[in-house]
Each structure stands twice: as structure tokens, then as C-alpha cells.
């Protein structure tokens with residue numbers, strides 16, 4: 087049978103457990119890799135109808151990136167939101183809010199993200215919002231989406247006042263007289279978020295189509311979606327994905343999960359990890375994981391720690407009690423749904439490992455921990471021992487390095503962001519971005535994992551825990567085959583016979599043979615010349 091397409095040049099197949107698995111060419115038929123090997127071998131199988139993609143000298147082809155952790159809906163919708171992520175000061179941020187209030191008429195909500203009290207040296211407050219958007223409904227996520235700044239009107243809509251008790255796993259920041267100051271930490275943010283009207287399905291759909299194109303442009307061909315940040319007890323978003331899959335509107339392959347508010351509905355509907363959603367083709371749209379939260383974040387000082395923060399400041403927040411994590415994971419596992427748990431501090435990592443351990447053997451997907459920014463050395467080998475995957479986002483270290491050094495002291499570099507140690511201990515490591523908390527571009531994180539340094543730090547800041555640097559090959563594998571492996575997919579993220587023909591062609595500049603730091607920096611800015619999904623060229627520059 088003739089081939090539909092022949093890609094020849096230097097092709098990294100990621101066959102086997104290590105190495106690039108270079109091949110001279112791959113042949114593609116019916117959307118899958120049919121053969122990989124020498125160009126001469128494959129030439130004999132081509133015929134005049136076979137399309138040929140010949141790589142330029144220096145170019146390489148490799149499996150397309152699969153983002154292990156991207157909130158697709160939130161990322162898609164964030165394009166229209168108030169973006170404070172580059173505002174250098176509180177005053178600059180308030181000017182942005184004022185402009186948004188003039189653009190968007192009341193009674194519409196003003197929603198946005200990106201404030202950072204570390205950058206501004208001060209927490210924003212509802213009083214600040216009142217000055218620039220008086221009487222308006224305002225809801226602004228912090229940079230890490232773990233704290234919310236709400237206006238007085240937004241708090242009134244959520245019935246938050248001086249008499250409101252602290253919600254479980256959350257904190258309402260208050261003035262001396264007990265009145266709320268507008269900042270809601272962790273689970274307290276849900277009080278306001280639940281009041282914001284959800285966008286129409288059609289608006290989400292349009293935004294997702296645009297996002298899909300942007301992802302293909304940076305070389306992302308697959309996404310693991312850990313549920314959207316808004317409440318979705320009836321899993322409407324899964325229905326929307328299924329609709330889009332049916333209409334051929336998914337630009338990339340999606341594994342979509344649910345959060346705990348959607349678990350009952352997912353069980354009722356018989357959704358199982360790895361299985362199709364609705365009538366979808368499971369290779370394009372499959373059920374992902376149940377996403378739970380063990381703790382908060384480093385930046386909000388709510389990551390759960392075994393030892394207190396340096397200089398006092400407590401041990402953070404276990405946002406879901408460990409017993410509840412375990413019982414939810416067990417309930418999901420009984421229904422065929424595997425669990426992933428957000429765990430940033432070392433106490434959260436330990437609690438999350440304990441919670442998923444009893445379910446690991448029977449799970450369809452590998453149970454996963456998400457983020458793992460601080461991990462006690464004793465817990466590293468438990469990942470491989472239990473069969474739990476480590477899903478991490480190298481790019482978080484770009485913003486976190488200074489805070490981690492300050493808040494975690496000596497622990498920061500011995501136990502923080504220890505991707506090499508996890509690999510050395512046999513863990514399956516998967517890379518992702520965590521957009522919309524950070525941009526969708528996977529490449530700065532892939533480079534950072536190799537360099538342990540980011541260009542934005544300047545040369546005077548030394549690399550962070552340089553002994554934890556991975557090789558370029560390990561970094562690329564973690565962003566492709568590592569991600570697929572967490573779904574127990576043996577063919578995804580590779581270009582071996584039977585693999586989906588999902589690949590990218592990268593230009594000459596970053597040569598894959600260059601594992602040195604000086605060349606790894608070039609990978610932070612790389613852009614594919616071509617992105618192929620299912621054997622179709624989906625993007626070409």
C-alpha cells in the first residue's frame with residue numbers, strides 16, 4: 087500500500103526509553119506513522135501520489151508537544167479579560183482597571199487576572215477598585231489563580247461581610263475591624279467566582295477555535311485539561327468539546343478532566359479515564375482525570391509545608407483534608423476515573439501520594455501529582471514505586487525562584503523543582519505550562535529545565551539548583567512521550583509505527599545534538615515551520 091506522506095531528513099522518533107531515536111524518514115498512512123527507518127527503505131514504498139516533506143539541512147522533525155496541564159477554556163477566554171500581569175505597580179494596574187470600566191458598561195462584570203502583591207510590594211484592595219471603578223462588579227485573579235481581588239459590589243453579590251465565617255480551606259483577608267478588604271485566598275475565591283455569569287457556549291467555542299490555532303503555531307498538538315477554573319457541576323464543557331470534536335473543530339487532541347464538583351455527574355454518565363466522551367473518537371477527545379487540590383501556592387504562601395516558611399509564617403493550607411482526598415480518589419477509581427492532585431508544598435506532595443497510592447495499581451491512567459514544587463527527598467522514589475506520574479511546569483520556576491529562595495531557605499534548592507532527581511528515581515515526568523497562569527508557549531519552560539536559568543533573571547542571578555538540570559533530550563521527552571505515558575499511551579508523543587502522525591518541523595537554529603547550555607537558550611524562542619496533526623499539515627509558516 088502506498089504512503090500518503092513521506093517526511094525525510096532528521097526525524098527524532100523518541101523510540102524506546104531514552105535517546106532521540108533518530109530516523110532518516112517516516113512514512114505516514116491514514117493519519118498514523120506507518121514506517122520509520124532509512125530514506126532508501128521508505129522510498130520504495132512511495133508512489134507518485136505520496137506527498138513529500140523534505141527537511142532543509144539542519145531542520146529536524148520531532149513529535150508535537152503535548153501540554154500536560156493547560157486550562158483550555160480559561161486560556162481561551164482570558165484573551166478578552168483585564169490583564170494586569172505586566173502592570174509594574176498597583177497604580178498602573180488600577181489605570182488598566184479604570185480603562186476597562188470605561189470600555190465595558192455596567193452592569194457587566196469586569197473580570198481579569200495577573201495581579202501580584204510580590205511585584206507591587208503591597209496587596210491591592212476593594213478600596214483601590216472603588217477609586218477607579220466605583221460601584222462596579224469586579225473580580226480579578228492573582229497571577230497564580232489562587233487569590234481573588236473582589237470589589238465591594240462583588241462581595242455584596244456574594245454576601246461576604248464582616249460576619250461571614252472563613253470557608254473551609256480558604257481565608258477572607260480582613261481589616262482590623264473584621265470587614266473584608268477584598269482579597270480572598272484559596273477556597274474563599276469561589277464565593278465570588280460562583281456569582282459571575284458563565285459565558286455562552288458559543289462564545290467559548292469561538293474562543294477555543296482561536297486558541298487551537300495559536301497552540302498549533304507554537305507546536306502544541308495535544309492538551310491534558312485539568313478541568314476549568316469555574317464551577318461546572320454538570321460538566322457542560324465536556325459536552326462542548328464533544329460537539330466540537332463531532333464538527334471537526336478540535337485543532338488538537340484533548341484529554342479533558344473534571345473537578346470534584348463534576349465527579350457525581352461524571353460517574354452518572356459513565357465517563358471513564360481514556361474513554362471517548364459522547365460519541366467522540368477517543369484518539370481526539372477522551373476523558374482525562376479527576377482533579378483535586380491538596381494545597382495552595384508558593385506565591386500566595388498557601389502551599390502546605392512539612393516545616394514552616396522561613397522567618398515564620400506558618401505551614402500553609404491543606405485546602406482539602408487528606409481523608410477527603412483519599413475517599414474522593416477511591417470513589418473515582420471505583421468508577422474508572424483516575425485522579426490527579428494539585429500538590430505544591432512538600433506536605434501536600436506527601437498527602438497526595440498517600441491519597442492516590444491505594445488506587446494506582448488498577449487505574450486506567452497513571453494517577454498524577456501536579457506541580458510538585460517542593461518534594462521531600464524521601465518521597466521522590468515513591469513516584470516510581472507506586473506508579474504515580476509527576477506532572478510539572480518548568481516555567482513556574484521563572485516567576486518562583488526568588489520567592490522560593492526567600493520562603494524556603496536551604497530547602498528551596500535541595501528539594502525544589504527537582505525534575506532530574508525525579509527522573510533519576512524512575513518517575514514518569516510530564517511537562518506542561520499551566521496556562522492561563524503563564525503563556526501557552528511551551529518552549530521557554532523546555533529550555534529552562536535544561537538551563538535552570540531564565541533570561542528574565544539577568545546574568546547576576548545564578549542558576550537555580552543547577553544540579554537538577556535535565557538534558558535537552560530529557561526535556562523534550564518530558565514534553566511529549568512523558569505526557570502520553572501518564573495516560574498509559576505507548577504510542578503517543580513518539581513517531582514510531584502506529585503513532586498518531588502528530589509532528590513539528592523545527593528550523594535549523596537549535597540543533598538537537600547540542601545539549602550544552604549555550605545552545606539550549608535558543609530553544610526558548612524556537613517556532614515550528616510546520617505542525618502536523620493526524621497526518622494533516624495543520625499549520626505552516
Ligand SMILES: [Zn+2]
Nearest residue numbers: 155157312520
Ligand atoms: Zn493549573
